[in-house]
Amino acid sequence: MTRWGFLYNIGKLMVFAEQQGIKVICFTFYRSPTEQLIEFNAGRSRVKRGKHQDWLAMDYAVIDDLDANGFVNKDEIRWNNDPRYLILGEYWESLGGIWVYLS
Numbered sequence: 001m002t003r004w005g006f007l008y009n010i011g012k013l014m015v016f017a018e019q020q021g022i023k024v025i026c027f028t029f030y031r032s033p034t035e036q037l038i039e040f041n042a043g044r045s046r047v048k049r050g051k052h053q054d055w056l057a058m059d060y061a062v063i064d065d066l067d068a069n070g071f072v073n074k075d076e077i078r079w080n081n082d083p084r085y086l087i088l089g090e091y092w093e094s095l096g097g098i099w100v101y102l103s
Contacts, residue, residue: 001096006056009095016091022084027072028052028059044074046100060088 001009017024031039031052039045051057061072062084079085089099 001056003055006097009092009097010058012095013088013092017088020084020087022088023063024060024088025063025066025072026058026060029057030055 014024029052031050033049033053036045036050036053037048039050040048052059059072059074061077062082064082065072065077067073067076092099
């Protein structure tokens, strides 16, 4: 997928989420190689070099997963326990994307 195609599909995902009444926030778009290695070593990524480094991946959270200061704690996101993530993931995959759930 090209970067433009990826960004176009991100727009479609955002519109779809809004139509479903799901408020989402993107909290990671680009990751440096060092940041990617930190995610890998923490078990929050399965690869040492990921699509984030090519600007072809985004991390999302539903608004409810923000803390009191408006930040996302990746270790507390309920990806596997909240059906809204499944709805968004299935839609993203219908657009040709890959949705990865880490627990």
